[in-house]
Amino acid sequence: MSVEHEERGAGSMRSRLLTAFAVVGLLVVGSAVAGVLVIRSSSSAVSEVARAGVPLERANAQLRDAATGAAADLRGYLISGDRTLLTDLRTQWSGYAPALSRARVACRQQPGACALLAESDAAAQRWYARYAAPVVAGTVSRATASSQYAASRAQLSAFGDANSQVTALVERQIDAALRRADQQRRVGLWLLVTSTVLAVVCLVALAWLTVRQVVPPLTALRDVLRRLAAGDLEARMPVRGPSEMQAVAASVNRLADQSLRLRDAEFDRAQVRGLTRDLDRRMRQHLHADAVAEEVVGGLGAMGHADRVHVRFIEAGRMGPVAAQWSTRGLASVDPAPPGPTHPLESAGAVAARGHQSLAVDDVEQYLQGGPAGTGGAAAARAYAGAGPMVIAPVLVGQERIGVLVCARAAGRPRFDAAEVGLIETVAGDLARAVHHARLFEQQNTVVGQLRELDRTKSDFLSTISHELRTPLTSIAGYVEMMRDGDAGELQPMQDNMLEIVGRNTQRLRDLIEDVLMISKVEAGAVRSERLPVALAGVVDHVVTALRPQADAAGVVIDAFPVPAEAVLLGDHSQIDRMLLNLVGNAIKFTPRRGRVSITVQVTADELVVQVQDTGIGIPASEISSLFTRFYRASNATQRQIPGTGLGLVIIAGIVAAHDGQVEVDSVEGNGTTFTVTLPRLDVSRGTGQPTANVRF
Incomplete structure (x- = not known):
């Protein structure tokens, strides 16, 4: 950039104007x-x-x-x-x-x-x-x-x-x-006219001189300002005309120079921010601390701010070996061993002494030889031979120091400025977060693996116990039935009542075992189902017929509304039947005498909507989100000592999810509950009606 300097018309416009006005004033006074x-x-x-x-x-x-x-x-x-x-x-x-x-x-x-x-x-x-x-x-x-x-x-x-x-x-x-x-x-x-004419001539001459000396620089100033406002920061104003205009031109040019420097600096900062964001993104892609460190040293090296970059992590209270490093040909690599007395600036104690502050030195050898006591002296200086400016930034997770990020330049190169130190500290912060996340992920994987192993052990145990309990229960139920049928002789009424209680509790225990087995199979992925067209009308009829005695005994009325013939889905008949049995059975169980349970099925273009609504005790609003948790039971149910295992809704949710549907609950405590199950509808006119491949869920 070159700026034209012209001294033409040198002198102060102020002095010229004062002189001209003085002459005009003398003429007027005369x-x-x-x-x-x-x-x-x-x-x-x-x-x-x-x-x-x-x-x-x-x-x-x-x-x-x-x-x-x-x-x-x-x-x-x-x-x-x-x-x-x-x-x-x-x-x-x-x-x-x-x-x-x-x-x-x-x-x-x-x-x-x-x-x-x-x-x-x-x-x-x-x-x-x-x-x-x-x-x-x-x-x-x-x-x-x-x-x-x-x-x-x-x-x-x-x-x-x-x-x-x-x-x-x-x-x-x-x-x-x-x-x-x-x-x-x-x-x-005559004197008055003459003096007036002279004054007018002087004023005209003054105006002409002012226009000639001021307007061109002002025009140039306007053009330059327009170019600067349009973003052309290379525009400069010629320094010419009166001294005041020269001063204005010089000020505008200095402002343009400063704006250009600021733009270049902002461009550099934007590039650095972009590189830093890209580096941070790449760091988050790694789930191991050493891989994150390798990404950091390589990224900082690619930015060109340092000739050597390395990272160390604190292990068991002591600074560990070099986790990753990068260097150019002009500067030797760092000894990967843990820092000893010859590397005092990187020790855990030195990092702790500096707190959260980074250390930036202009010449590391001179700093070590003549620096504060305990910095290592000549031996430490030889360990850093070849290095000049250096920045040591702590890697912090909250208040905990987990390592250091060290950037060095070869001797003779410029010192790290404040912006570069800030960049290194920013990268150190990103490194700390990425390493922290990587370590948390490793710990999480370990814990998840342990939990999965524990869950598999539990499921295997439940499956084994359930199988072991099913056989004796079957024998008990069979002998109870034979005795009540009179195969062992005539029973007294009291004996028959006792056997009826034994049979009922045997069935409850068998249902519990079946539920536990089903949950174990679902969680283990061992349940297999056939996918065939299932008409909900037949399922609803079977459920109502099967549960009518239970409803009559409980004094509850079941209202089953007609099911449209097109209410057909592709699924496992036994599982759909079990899902609806559990829903209606729960509704009967939690509805007091003289209550009602209604079953409705609605058909849309693509879905079947099954609703089971009761006038029972309802569910507290704060507990609805926990209903589909294993063994969870509502507090009002336990207070009323209503029997149950807390597994029925879990099985229902599993069956619905396996059929690509969803289940929703709407309940007001004391005013009943409505369960809504939405399932994909099968268009029978286009379906084959043939079994599909087995589906695991």
């Missing part, structure tokens, strides 16, 4: 200062006009109004003789003096205006003193005043000319001030 100065200058000119020109112009206008008003009132009086006009004249003229005072104050900063003002004032004062005041005072007659009116108009004309000159001067000064303000405003506007 234009603002210029605008403020222009506004102040223009405001100053306008203020000057407002302070001097406007008050002077206003006061001069008031002077003109006062003088012309007084002259108009005088002329009106002279024409009309109305003396009220003289009052108005005095009123008009009274406003002349205040206006003159204001005008004089306003023209102090304008000497030319003050001179013209004085000239106009002199003309007005002469007019009033010569022509208006005598008329107002009454010292001049109306006719005389009228004759002087032409001369008074000359004085008023002189006043008007001077007053107009003052007004024209003020207006010229105001116009000049306004022109100066307008010029200053245009200059300010």
Whole structure:
């Protein structure tokens, strides 16, 4: 992998942006200062006009109004003789003096205006003193005043000319001030527009520079990130552009490098996990500890993590010989004998001292020569000659140490890293479980063999005893029957009753022996049966007929529902008969007086369903799962002292299983029991009706 390094555009984008923004800021501030100065200058000119020109112009206008008003009132009086006009004249003229005072104050900063003002004032004062005041005072007659009116108009004309000159001067000064303000405003506007244009140009240049320097690296960053997100961990970003973008590119490349390393590491771990699972699977296929050890050393050797692998097991508290080992040509095999003083790292004591911890050393010879006291010194180092890095992992079953797994590399090779040590410990744990299971299997086989031998001995004993008991029982039953028939003379009623009890118990004992013999034959595989079509209708009739006397004696009613003609199966007639006899006999035996036992047979496409239902004492729910165990009897049956051997249901289950069927129990204590037997149905239309080969079960 190569990464392109370009220093083009080197420098910090931050410094560039700060410089550009500083220039733009200076331009904006400069234009603002210029605008403020222009506004102040223009405001100053306008203020000057407002302070001097406007008050002077206003006061001069008031002077003109006062003088012309007084002259108009005088002329009106002279024409009309109305003396009220003289009052108005005095009123008009009274406003002349205040206006003159204001005008004089306003023209102090304008000497030319003050001179013209004085000239106009002199003309007005002469007019009033010569022509208006005598008329107002009454010292001049109306006719005389009228004759002087032409001369008074000359004085008023002189006043008007001077007053107009003052007004024209003020207006010229105001116009000049306004022109100066307008010029200053245009200059300010030009400065503002110029600075704004410069600022916009700078901003455009800054934007162009930013886009040119930032967008290409960002585009490259986007493309690289998309490739990385898509799983292309080889993608790298060119390190170029501003220093910030170079830093981002370098960081992204480092992240990609780290992701690639993590992916490669995860791939390696996945491979190791796969190999470990495969090794664990192969270990579980072996049922002998040494075979498991051989599988482990070969599997670890194939992984390539070690140059030599061997396994030892603890025997009688001491570390035993090498159970299995694997090595490459570069590293010699280990002495298979049990570890002595020259192999202190593998002794049972050393393993116990380390507890559950593995021992990982970088150089076993240096460790032994300069390591802790008791590690063996030079002699032990020679025993491990050629080995460098080494890992000794305990093989633990729970808290019990049963051996060690030792992995070594040739001298000069790299040390075992943490992942490799973890792998070795994992394999050691799998080895411990596999060895433990193998030993348990060996022990189980031994125990199973002993139990089978014991069971065969028991079955042989029961078969022998049963055969030995059958002969005398047959003789007893025969002689009892002869005596009851009167062959030995007439019997008294009491004697006949005694013989009847003997006969009944002889039959019970004979049934027990038959059951024991049947169980023995079934378990020994000695029962042979013929497979012929069996019609359940005939079997049900025979069972009902045979057990009717027993039911009548017990006060129990038997309900046998009609059996369909197609209820036919392929089986052994005697065994099916015995199965149904046992089911119905049990139902009668466990049903109190005035109870009922019903027998039904249902036919489906492929099966026959036989149900025997009673209203008897039922079976406790917790004991139903144990019913088909030899010699097991329900607790409520033993409490009521109902006789039985506990073998009838076992025989029933064996017969049903031999006919590829199944038996189910549904019972509620105190409410009766229902036994359901399901058997394969024989299609008579396709069956041959001929015997099949004998079947063992």
